[in-house]
Amino acid sequence: MAPHIGRRLRRGATTTAIAAAAVAALSASQGPGVPSTPTTDASPSGDRTAEASTPPGDSATGDSPYYTDLPPLKSPAPLQPGTSSNLPVVTGPAEAGIPATVLAAYQQAEQHLRDTDPGCNLPWQLLAGIGKVESGQARGGKVSADGTTLSPILGPVLNGVGFANISDTDNGAYDGDTTHDRAVGPMQFIPSTWATWGRDANGDGRKDPNNIYDAARSAGLYLCAGGRDLAVKGDLDRAILSYNRSTEYLRTVLSWFDFYRNGSHQVPDGTGTLPDNRSDDDRVTLPVQNPGMPATPSPAKPPTSKPKPVTPTKPTTPTKPTTPTKPTTPTKPTVPTKPTTPTKPTPVAVRLKDGGSGPLTATAGTAFAERARIVAVDATGKPVAKVTVTFQLVGDTDARFTGGATSARGVSGADGTVTAPALQAGEKTGTFTVRATISGRPTTAVDLTAKVTERQADTLVRVGDKELTAAPGTEFAELIGVKATHKGVLAPGVAVTATLLAPAPPAEAGADADADAGAETDAKPLDKGPYFKDAEGKPVRVLTGLTTGKDGILTLPKLHADDTTGTFLLRLEAAGGATLTVELTVKAPQEATPAP
Structure with a gap:
């Protein structure tokens, strides 16, 4: 235990210096310490252009505190042979479980960036690593059916006492504070950063930092900014440090990122494991080290110091013990939509059906005119939204999805429909199968037949x-x-x-x-x-x-x-x-x- 406490004390004294050194090193290498300001998600062609950077010293979270718990030493079970490296598995330690809605939001963000900015190579496991250290995956997945947190997740007041000093920028709209800013939501954006990067990803017409779908897509755009390629180690490190300028934060996020890449699985919302330790825990222990030092205190002082504690009219008056009307008032315990909303168990009853895909045919070397279309429905045949579907090419073919992949993912919309990326025929003629399955769940697959015909002349x-x-x-x-x-x-x-x-x-x-x-x-x-x-x-x-x-x-x-x-x-x-x-x-x- 002593070494652990010692490490925290040393970290409290040195975090600022380390962060400053890290940012200085990145600046010296001409790597973007912070992302550039975007105009749109990405150009239609997928080109990425770096624009003027935001002021130095800025970060997505305002360098708010974060959870420092590390993943277990034993990694999750390796992926099954023949499985894509970014597919979840259904076994592994509890820490590898990601709440269903939170996982769907990360994967939807990855798919969006793959379509709009393929050169960024954003993996959803990176968003999962950041979400773990920022909010414990939205407090273990305590979110509503549309992905909004059941109660606000707010960082400490950024008033310069132990943290950055950031005056109010949103008139309290997001954080309820009209004097200073606070980090908001499951991905912990400060309001000024959210004003630039916030996006509506769940289609409700609002850009809400408290919604995991909106927050995950916005975090992905922020990490990809400035033309970064996250498959390159230097760009990956710079992206994470732009989120929170601390080398310990970088190490913690990378450890979770690697952990989730080795395997993860879906768990019901509200059942995710919660972290215990935060990076600002030292602020409670450090002041305690100074008071006990007075050598040989005079006998007069003990008596005088005793009467003061005895006069605890203050302990009686403090409205602090009385104010716990907050735990009572929150309709959150009273209206536990989570027990009520187990529409999440419905995924067990979810099945897939052909969504009216046209004939999947193409001449060798050309693009398929039609795309595979699948609909996710429940047992009664009603469409189900936010279901992650994996498309896989099966058979002897050199046809490929956009970008040269043999598998792709999509998330169903409000009408339950998921459309696969465009298919490009190779030179090999004949038939093959486009197979659709629900990601990470042993459901019956839907097989669509595709055919490549030889080149023709009339x-x-x-x-x-x-x-x-x-x-x-x-x-x-x-x-x-x-x-x-x-x-x-x-x-x-x-x-x-x-x-x-x-x-x-x-x-x-x-x-x-x-x-x-x-x-x-x-x-x-x-x-x-x-x-x-x-x-x-x-x-x-x-x-x-x-x-x-x-x-x-x-x-x-x-x-x-x-x-x-x-x-x-x-x-x-x-x-x-x-x-x-x-x-x-x-x-x-x-x-x-x-x-x-």
Whole structure:
């Protein structure tokens, strides 16, 4: 116990110096100590631009106190094989359990940042680490169904006594104090920072720092500011220090971040484990060290000091013991929506169904026009909001979600609908499955079939118009090129088959045009006449495996003529139905007529 107390005393004396040194070091490395002021969540393209930074010394929490409890030495059970590294598991120590609504808010914030600012690489476990040390995961998940804390979570008055001195900036709107500011809500934003970064994430039209959905998204935006990439250690450290400028805070958050990355699981709201120790606990113990020092006190002082405690009219008058009308007045114990609101157990009865996804088909190398759509419903078929759904690509395919991932997450809206990210087809054709499951829960999966078809062309035209002729036993002088298009656009990568044919006998006199067209299709495969050469130099008269290039053009190998003269056909057929027939002539060269 003694070393623990000693460590706290040393921390109380040195935290400010350490924090100042850490911020100075970050400034020297030109890393953003605090985020820049945003205009919007992110540009539609996902580009991130750093703007002018807020004044030095600012932080999300005003450097308010935080919980210093560390995770247990034994990490949670490792993730099951084949499971994505950011999926919760259903086993592990109590400290790994995150209240259901709080966990959903962190994951929703991660998904939002992945869509709007993918270069930030924000993991939800980082928000969980910060939420743990700031508020013990909203006091163990004591939140309403829409994510609002059942009672306010306020930091100490920032009046300069043991903390920063921050005068009121919100006229008491968030913290109830019109003289000084206080950190507010489960992510402990000071009002001035919330005014810049606060967002409405639960769709109720309000930006409320007391709502875990709003607070988690806002914290994510704040951590990602200034073009940070949180997959880079330096940017990660700078982001955490911008939240609270203390190296001990950095170490504590990182320890929870690593702990949750090793595994976590969902627990019912209101049942999360609560931390015990705060970083400002020293302020109670430090003053106690000074009074006991007077050496050999005179006998007169003990008697005089005794009467003063005896005159405790003050202990009698203090309204402090009487004022506990606050514990009584709070309708919170009286209106325990938590026992009443166990709509959270409903997730057990939640199931998924196809939300009317259109046909999931695409041509190789193109984007799927439709996206997988799933609806979360309860046992009666009513939609359920805030259900985290995991989409997984299953089967032999090189199709990928946006960003090259084989799995993705989404959170259902008020209508219970979750839409997967856009799908991009690869070059591999065939069918595969898009599987939807409720994250972290063994529910029946919904499987949607997706199909990638080969590239197609609806038109083939010859490049050039020179007559294709050769003398017996020679090569055709011209190389044959064809251009493929699909709906008027060049079609690269389209499979083409080339077949050499003998023309059908001409139609009889009086036959109509349809008969002439039919004669062409009745042409017979050649056993002699023009030919291509295979890799061994042997004649072949059918070529497969040909594909058009990036410009949609295919140039055929050289054609050779044997000793057979006459007219022949070269038929080209492309995937998608386009055909082209080219006429070839093999004839002996005309002999020169002698002069008379």
